Amino acid sequence: MSGPLQGFRVIDLTTVISGPLATMTLADQGADVIKIEHPEGGDLSRRVTGRRGGFSASFLNNNRGKKSVTLNLKDARGVEAALRLCETADVVVQNFRPGVIDRLGLGEDAVRAVRSDIIYTSIAGFGFEGDWARKPVYDPLIQALSGLASVQGGADTARPRLVRTILPDKLTAIQTSQAITAALLSRARTGEGCHVRVSMLDTVLAFLWSSDMAGYTFVGDEAEPDKGAEAQSFVELIYQTTDGWMAVSAHTDSTWAGLSAAVNRPDWLEDPRFATVAAREENKPARLDLTQQELLKDTTENWMRRLSAHDVPCAPVLTRDQVYMHPQVEANDTMIELDHPEAGRIRQTRTPARFSNTPTGSPTPAPRLGADTRDVLAQAGYDANAVAALIADGIATDVQDMPE
Incomplete structure (x- = not known):
């Protein structure tokens, strides 16, 4: 695949949305992304509803352009294989709850021991320190704690409301992909890797502060919040007409x-x-x-x-069934259609950034679980017998039939 990140390899240890969307962005821009999944079921998003041909729309839309390798990271041999892959990589991305990745044996120190200049990337919900760092987290909790639900509700005295899309997850994905690219640029200049840490809470607070926190910007004025900021959220900017x-x-x-x-x-x-x-x-x-x-x-x-x-x-205001057919969306050439070997014809958006000198190619569809286990492990130095032994012992799996 072509693109500005061609030649960079990313090891993707993430699941669900924030991590997978971040690494898919890198894949869309040309990076070689190897997604490591558990042999039994893989990424949770493979098993959610909205399915065809054994694939969920969620998995398809956050994992195209990647290779799938299955490894049981609770087994020492699976961890050893993952570290062998990290030796060949420029970036590792993980979104386990803080502390879990170290217990698995794939924390920053362990990975840096095999690739000293790697860009090690961690995504967390509430952060990496403090009492909330190890709490379980989902998108609505971040919307609540960050103030986003209050902003969405209108005035602070109004009923809080959730944004009806998982904005913190997806915003964190974009922030993470940008930060990884910045870290790669820094490494190109200094020769040194680094640890990139991105929390969903930090990301949403920074997002809100640029436009929704005027009343709390000037230190000392917190007791008298800016009236305009309150009014900014109080009335919707969507108007009803006679027919819509x-x-x-x-x-x-x-x-x-x-x-x-x-x-x-x-x-x-x-x-x-x-x-x-x-x-x-x-x-x-x-x-x-x-x-x-x-x-x-x-x-x-x-x-x-x-x-x-x-x-x-x-x-x-367009409904979801109108958006992708709008003339401006067509003029932007936003939508692409791909033939997936199991899911059939699928419709997705192309990567939003366009690069004049290093244009991106057509993405490959999201992979079946374990589709690339044999090839990728062989490239990492495992011979056929060693790979077969890992598969026979359940540490890894070959491509699996997808459940409907």
């Missing part, structure tokens, strides 16, 4: 003037509550309520035409 929903954003003087013209309300421009950017933020609930009243008078399509004529940022 749409998003409209009019923050600047020019777009506010455009919106006023599009809805035929020139009086808004004379209203002192909306005379400046700061005033419009201070009076955001009133401004958005007035906007909603006007947009209920026509269809989404008509508003799109009228607002666009005045250069007001706007977009229809």
Whole structure:
């Protein structure tokens, strides 16, 4: 596979979403990613619902472009084989709960003993130190503890609500893939590896701070949080029309003037509550309520035409069955279709980043469990008899039939 990371090898010890999506991003960009899974069932995401041909959509969408090797890491021979693979690698990624990977014998010290300049990467939920570090964690818990659920609910006094997608998991995956690339760049300059640590909690807090924590930015002003920040979350920016929903954003003087013209309300421009950017933020609930009243008078399509004529940022709210067929998505060439040998024809998004000098190739589909065990272990120096012995003893497995 081509791409800017061609020639780099990644050992993927992760499961479910945050780790697998991070390493799939690297695979999409050309890295050789070897996913090590337990012989009995493999990654948990292989077994969730939404399946065809023995494959779940979740596994397909977070593990394409990888090779699958099965090793029982609770057996010394499985750990030895994993370390042999680490000798050939540039990056190791794991998302076990803090402390578990060391007990398995694949912690940073053990891996660095066989490859001193490796980029060792750990993903954690709440962090690596403190009382919460070893607590079990799932996406909703991070949304709760980070304040994201409060932001999503509106004002801090309103009922908290979850973002209806596992944003912390996926955001952490993106952060991790970027951090790994930065570490590889540093190694190219210094010759030294490092330990990259990324927590979901840190990632979401940093994500929120850039736009949702204005009232807590200036130290000493915490007792009087910024009213605009509170209002920012209080009213939705999705408006109902006569036949659906749409998003409209009019923050600047020019777009506010455009919106006023599009809805035929020139009086808004004379209203002192909306005379400046700061005033419009201070009076955001009133401004958005007035906007909603006007947009209920026509269809989404008509508003799109009228607002666009005045250069007001706007977009229809699309349902999931509409998104991938939208003309702009088609213009971006976002969607790809692949033939999977077991799951059949599948639809996915291509990697979002495009590289002019090192374009990425077509990704290979997500692998069957153990599909590459023999080949990868042979490349690591195991002869056929040694691999056969590992398989016979249940330490590793060859490609397995996938349960429906």
